[in-house]
Amino acid sequence: QVQLQESGPGLVKPSQTLSLTCTVSGGSIRGGAYYWSWIRQYPGKGLEWIGNINYSGITHYNPSLKSRVTMLVDTSKNRFSLNLNSVTAADTAVYYCARVRATEVAFDYWGQGTLVTVSS
Amino acid sequence: EIVLTQSPGTLSLSPGERGTLSCRASEIVRSTYLAWYQQKPGQAPRLLIFGASSRATGIPDRFSGSGSGTDFTLTISRLEPEDFAVYYCQQYGTSLTFGGGTKVEIK
Numbered sequence: 414q415v416q417l418q419e420s421g422p423g424l425v426k427p428s429q430t431l432s433l434t435c436t437v438s439g440g441s442i443r444g445g446a447y448y449w450s451w452i453r454q455y456p457g458k459g460l461e462w463i464g465n466i467n468y469s470g471i472t473h474y475n476p477s478l479k480s481r482v483t484m485l486v487d488t489s490k491n492r493f494s495l496n497l498n499s500v501t502a503a504d505t506a507v508y509y510c511a512r513v514r515a516t517e518v519a520f521d522y523w524g525q526g527t528l529v530t531v532s533s
Numbered sequence: 534e535i536v537l538t539q540s541p542g543t544l545s546l547s548p549g550e551r552g553t554l555s556c557r558a559s560e561i562v563r564s565t566y567l568a569w570y571q572q573k574p575g576q577a578p579r580l581l582i583f584g585a586s587s588r589a590t591g592i593p594d595r596f597s598g599s600g601s602g603t604d605f606t607l608t609i610s611r612l613e614p615e616d617f618a619v620y621y622c623q624q625y626g627t628s629l630t631f632g633g634g635t636k637v638e639i640k
Contacts, residue, residue, distance in 0.1 A: 460578070460631040462629040517584045518625035520578070
């Protein structure tokens, strides 16, 4: 059973960089036809896709966030990461990492999510 | 960007009743790239349906997906107590977007 776990600071100051890591267990990040993704959910419901990365480091970002997002993969540690720079209060959300079925582009395994608050 | 509009916003039903949830897209979506999720409070979303009509592993057959083009439907044939939750549709085209969600609540 694949499991994903987000880690990183729960509080980030405005204008700084939000950095999160997702560690994958129960399966290799290199294995199968999958991408790896970050999604966030604002308080009160809405879900927003941030971007995908594959095991070789090829990325696809949400155009609305592309100028501020960097995703990296570390296959030796079976994990991938998210950096979102120049954050504001509008970036406050629960951040999820997830595995993506590449053929259908559907998220079949999710982490539990981590709340990141942007505040001074 | 393709906008997904889900209706109704809230659906009030009793256990045992049938639930029909709608997801309408602002442009044509390839059926391969239409998925549905269930989310309960404090939990991550769970994949129910991918490819518009294929159930994910472990999903009961009371959940079914249908539709094509710009109109897609998630049907819950007989609501069980554990089915009261928020449901989201999601599409992938040039970008990836989610609908705003339908809350299925106990009547």
